[in-house]
Amino acid sequence: MAVPKKRTSKSKTRIRKAIWKIKANKSALKAFSLAKSILTNRSKSFFYTINDKLVNSSKSITSKLDEI
Structure with a gap:
């Protein structure tokens, strides 16, 4: 069995x-920054799904949630 020679x-x-x-x-x-950009609708490259529809994050989230 391999054993280290000296203590670290x-x-x-x-x-x-x-x-x-x-x-x-x-x-x-990075994760917190991405979350902030999604919540403020400033993200240009992040896509998410609501009810199996592809939605751009730059659109209003509240209008999509009202439809549900």
Whole structure:
């Protein structure tokens, strides 16, 4: 069975955790930004479906929800 020769130092562990946290924060910011653009109807490239119809997000969401 493979066993590491030496223990990983605290600084290396902290560096790896910091990198992981930075990547997670970056992807969370992207998702939040996309959600904000969809809710404010500013998204030009995002499409979603309502009742199996393809709808552009730049159209009014409230008018589509009133039809349901």
